[in-house]
Amino acid sequence: MMALDDRKTNFKYIGTRPDRPDGLDKVTGRARYGADIQAPGMLHGAIVRSPHAHARILKIDASKALALKGVKAVVTRADFPTGLTGEDWNLQENVMAGEKALYDGHAVAAVAASSALIARDAAKLVEVEYEPLPHVTDVDAAMRPDAPVIREGAADYSVPEGMHPNVVRRIEFGRGDMDAAFAEADEVLEATYRTEATHQGYIEPHACLAQLGADGKGELWCCTQGHWFVRRMCASVLGLDASQLRVTPSEIGGGFGGKTTIFIDPVALALSRKAGRPVKIVMSRSEVLRATGPTASASMDIKLGMKRDGTITAAQGTFRLQGGAFPGAPTAETMQCAFACYEIPAILEIGYDVITNRPKQAAYRAPGAPMGAFAAESAIDELCRRMGLDPLEVRLKNAVKEGSKSSYGPTYPRIGLVETLEAAKAHPHYSAPLGPNQGRGVASGYWFNWGGETSVSMAVSEDGTVQVSVGTPDIGGSRASMSLMAAEALGIPYENVRCNVVDTGALGVNEPTHGSRATYASGLATIEAAREIAGKLCQRAADKWGIDAEAVIWEDGCAKPSGPNAGDFPPMPIAEIAAEMGQTGGPISGHFEATPNGHGGSFGTHIVDIEVDPETGRTTVVRYTVVQDAGKAIHPAYVEGQFQGGAAQGIGWALNEEYIYGTDGRLQNPVFLDYRVPVASDLPMIDTVIVEVPNPGHPYGVRGVGETGITPPLPAIANAVAGATGVRLRQLPMTPPRILAAIQANG
Ligand code: SMO
Structure with missing residues (x-):
């Protein structure tokens, strides 16, 4: 990473407000979102969901559904591989219920049919026999000794001894002498705070189109914040080789964290494999609210000490987060961010992840x-x-x-x-x-x-425009931001840069557009790739002029002779170098692959x-x-x-x-x-x-x-x-x- 002194502060394109390249397509309906993707001969999927918050699944009879004209396949958990463990098992359990339905709306089966209407009718004909079990949906109630045990062995982490098995993780950190620090305070406040679960409320419901062959080779198109994540998760849930699966993101109508995980994608892939046809699934709004990933709800005890002059002497917090029926509530982030703004000499924070009969929480903007x-x-x-x-x-x-x-x-x-x-x-x-x-x-x-795995590639076209290929889907204008950074780094007009989000087959691994990282991480990768290209452009000019490449600088979109050769040749613009690429050494491209620090x-x-x-x-x-x-x-x-x-x-x-x-x-x-x-x-x-x-x-x-x-x-x-x-x-x-x-x- 650069030292502060090297940093550019005098910007020509950064800080301007050009139109976004995807804007016109979006307002004219040309942009293709998840539900717009079509394939010849595709089927439509519908999901059978549990009406119970907690129930044993005794029997699933799909014979009536399969008898309906137009129905091509029904899948249940039996169509998914067994033997998964840890996070993969939790993911698979959420995508399709196994022995038990764990929350209202939990998927228990899915149907593929020739039309969406037939698929929905057929889903109603799938007969599921349930044995309802006691449930709990409140975080504090789920920790009490009399709470029903929701799942055995769900924890990814060490579970504190003596606590209810619904507590799947305990975190603690702190420093300083709490008693002494509270004694120094002139006032101490103790209070309990509660927040309810909320949903990201993205406009576009989850949608995907999947094609999977019996040989394990597949393609998936979906609205997602991170297609490499989707590929990895689908492969592990279905026991596939990730390199055999190609995932292409559509335009995305809002994510806010809720599209960093999967719900319907492996189901569509499993239906496709069984039916031998592409299968599309589009969720309804009520499915999105019942069965995707809202935030965790929280119950929090705070004790805070302050001196008369306003100095905070001590802070203590206990944070109980309910993350649905699966581990993974953002308890650590809640604890880290609670007092992140203040320098407090004595601090003690304790957190618990608690599971309940609710859908698995997902990331939501600063989770x-x-x-x-x-x-x-x-x-x-x-x-x-x-x-x-x-x-x-x-x-x-x-x-x-x-x-x-x-x-x-x-x-x-x-x-x-x-x-x-x-x-x-x-x-x-x-x-x-x-x-x-x-x-x-x-x-x-x-x-x-967040930093995370980042890969960007950049190529000069023969007309002197520049193509930037990134792997972070554009939710809030990041293609425009990346184009501005490339324009700045190369000194070429913004209009001469095209930034595209490419599929998993076209680029190295990228972490999703999450953790406020797209413009930050893909952006710095774009700048580094542009620097590589500028170096190559200088080399081509140096070759032509017959001077040392060290004596050529890149400035305002042109190669310029400098030092002893300054003024010897007129500046050579990018378009001129690009037009001759074929004769002077072939295509010019730049790459950046790294895992930058957050x-x-x-x-x-x-x-x-x-x-x-x-x-x-x-x-x-x-x-x-x-x-x-x-x-x-x-x-x-x-x-x-x-x-x-x-x-x-x-x-x-x-x-x-x-x-x-x-x-x-x-x-x-x-x-x-x-x-x-x-x-x-x-x-x-x-x-x-x-x-x-x-x-x-x-x-x-x-x-x-x-x-x-x-x-x-x-x-x-x-x-x-x-x-x-x-x-x-x-x-x-x-x-x-x-x-x-x-x-x-x-x-
Ligand atoms: S909530 Mo974000 O997509 O890290």
Whole structure:
């Protein structure tokens, strides 16, 4: 990685706002999403789902379904290989139930037929005999001694002795003398916070088209955030050789983390193998809500000590996360992010992953972080209000900076939390007067930048344009961002760069578009590949001029003689070199394959004004400002879009969205009418401030920005509601009935 001194700071294309290359295709309907993919002779799949939260599967009789005209195949778990262990077994169990159905909506069989309608009718004709078992869907209830045991041997980790077998992992970290540090505090707060499961709410339901031969050779087209992940997971669930499976991503209509895992892809592959035809599956919205991956829900105990001058002396937290019927809740991330913004001398955090009869949680934008921030940032605010301290000043006083030891261990490189707090303080919103029944809340948040396996290839075309092939699907404009970085690195116009997302057969392994890594990791790979190309272009010019390549520099899209040869020859543009490639040594390409470290990460601070109607408890988001460190904004419009999108999703999570399970263990609101995400009319114009504190781990100083924005809204809104009403809500979502009950309980 580059030293800070080598870093470019004078940009020509970076920081501009050109149109995105995929924009026109998307608005004109030309872009092909998962459900648009077709194949000759394809069948349509439908999935039979458990109506029980927990039930033994005694018998599956598909004879009536198979008798229906047009039905070509039925698969059950018997069509999947046995003997898997660990994570592979858990994945297979989730994709298709084995001995037991583990949650409402769990797949137990699937049908392929000549039309989607016939497939759905046939699915209803599959007769499944269940023996219902006691269930549990609440995290705290699932830990109690009397809770039903959901699964034996599900844990991937060491399970604490003496705890209920539903607890599949325990994590602990900390430092310092807790007793002494709490004794130093002038005030100590102890409180319990709860967040409900929410869904990413992506517009496009999961869809795929699969073709698998009896020889194990297959192709899969799907909407996904990471096709190499999909390939690996499908291969392990079906016992295939991953190199025999080619996965091509479609355009993707939203992911937010929910498309980093698989649900229907191996089922479509298994149906295809059995039917000998391509099979397409498109999920419905209610299937998405019942049986894909919402967030974990959390129950968290916080103890926080503060001095009269605002110094945080000690923080203790117990975090219980419910991740559905499988291990893997983002408990560690919740713990790491809860107090990531502060330098606290004494800290103790304990976390538990708990399984319940709910669908397996999946990643959702900064997975785990919003819950931890809700608890920690609410507690800080509550102490500040109690002690008459300014919550923003207290944050500034305790804020982490370069060289600070994080709550979870590592020391921070150069980061921009203080700069976001200063910018928030200087923003007119922070000092604007409040109206009646209005309160203002502030909160900060953090998310990492992941590195991970990255591969990019780049090629010069004969017309002098440049093709960039990346393996990170474009969810939020990353093709445009990558094109800007290539244009900058090569000094050629943005319009002369084409960035494409290519399939698993066309490039080395790439981690998905997750962990705020696409623009960061594929971006730095793009810059490195461009540098390789610039070197080769210089070599071609040097050969032509008959001078040493060392005496040629690449500048403004041209090779130029320099040093002793400066001015000897006119600059040679890329188009001229490209036109002669065939005669001068063949195609010119560049590659970058590496596993960059996750460096930096992005901090943000949000300010929100909430108005609460004291008669009804109804809330209105009056004004909202996002301040976040982007390191260097490649395409400021997309950075602003990420900031606004994160805030909008956080507003939904804070005020309205929740998974509601009935006493029967079934999801009560699996449609967007009842699971209501915020719509435009629920939101104010969300103001954004881009702070740029360069990331020392990236040649252009870039930080991934996608996820941090959903972390501060939950506590910022709770803090604003406390300001407006004088009551503190410690449970999400803060629906009107909950707010009203809290106001009334307060007298
Ligand atoms: S929630 Mo993200 O796709 O790491």
